[in-house]
Amino acid sequence: MINKNWWEKEVIYQIYPKSFKDSNNDGIGDIQGIREKLPYLKELGITTVWICPIFTSPMVDNGYDISDFEGINPEFGTMADFDQLLKDANKLGIKVILDLVINHTSDEHPWFQEALKDKESPYREYYIFKEGKTEPNNWRSIFGGSVWEKLPNEDTYYFHAFDKKQPDLNWENPKLRQEIYGMINRWLEKGIxxxxxxxxxxIKKDQDFSSLPADGVDGLASCKSKTRNRPGIERFLNELKEETFEKYNCVTVGEAPGVPYEEYGDFIGDGGYFSMIFDFNYSDIDVESGSDWFKRTNWTTKEFKEKLKRSQEVLQANGWGANFIENHDQPRAVSKFIKPEFQTNEAAQAIGMLYFFLRGTPFIYQAQELGMQNAERKIIDQFNDISSIDNYYRSIQEGFTPEEALGFVNQRSRDNTRTPFPWDASQYGGFSDTTPWLSMTEEYPNRNAQSNPVLAHYKQMIALRQHGAVSDVLTNGTIVFLDNVPDNVIAYKRVLKDRVVYCYTNLSDTEELVSLDAGSIDLFLNSHDDLVSETNDVKLHPYQSILFKKINEVNGNGN
Structure with a gap:
């Protein structure tokens, strides 16, 4: 019998191909580099890899601007390379999922090029064009500036929610939608x-295209409230699922910002659009808005705990979640969640344990398992990420000094997780024999994939979830957050029938005393080398996490 929910058992590893492993020494990671490192992923315990875009692209947004959905970008290799990677991964029992970018294309996509040539071209209907002498409205794009770009020889503008070289597709056009579905099915037929x-x-925009009250000194307003999760999107998402995903036993992971919790059932419930979605409500706790980095918050562990608890409860009530603490758009978790003087291997292990044993499929972003930290850059010219450059200049525009603006960008830059993977302590970290496309993190000679305690700890975490004595509890058990703990401690239990596993994490820079209400415990995993215990209490070090069961506990009645 085919297991329709096979993805609940997976551990998914996200690969940023440009920075994973360079096989031909041009300074850019590639498909053969990924293939070379499959044994490393197998040893780590990974069962599925998600590879960020490898499609033909001018790389304005590092591959999220696609000019051919079914071509491989030459800097990454060829389709034959990909076929070989898929075959080798399958031999090792590792599945491959790809990024699907269908909100927009590159402006170099043949469809858009045809649309530019002739205003009567049917490809004009594949994108969003508006005629006029001025911009149709005051919406600000996600990467800054107007969402409208004027055509050079016409009083016509095209729409882009992201960069001007990423024109949005017009999902109102059924012919365009069918083209997208055909492409998706051909990739699934290939065996991903x-x-x-x-x-x-x-993908759904409010069709009134009306202006909004300005929310910045530029006189523009964020386009999100008119272009993200708008009424009518359900028709597109249902059709997308029915025409493609539903026909295959595949996994779909939606990047679905802007979805209110009361709509999660539509997205991940029985008959939902996707297998699971990412929830950004807790991951973006350090900023008021994911796209305005200068709006920092002074978040507390208590606030983070409440957001995490709410997220898990909603996901559990509606379906399945995709749990993460890092990705290609986020800074390094150690730098983000842990005070500077405590950014140690033990703290990296603790933050890993905190999220890894939540209910849902755990995602690991490349080099997260090494305890990597943010890369500090001294001048804006050292950044590659277009969002970082936009946020730097917007911060200055909003009244901050260049030094303050650089500080915001260093904390939040997407380049933080895009630095090349340090495989060893050699020059360029074994990533390449030549200067990489993006400079390495300064710490790499001392933090790499050789003799790394954090890496060893991640292997233990994965083995525990996948094959350990309490694997079924950690995978299938319900989750209950515990209230009888200090504000700085995040504690939850996973319960399956009469079996209970507890995870306690002190997410602060002070020692915390917690009562376990148990005579003795069986410790499965500890982020630190020691555990200070007194009768029914334990004293958790700053940024310490423990995973355990209470001996002789019956029916999950422990607190």
């Missing part, structure tokens, strides 16, 4: 296991 679906909540 599914997709992570990029910015999917942006």
């Amino acid at each position: 296991a599914g997709f992570r679906i990029d910015s999917i909540t942006f």
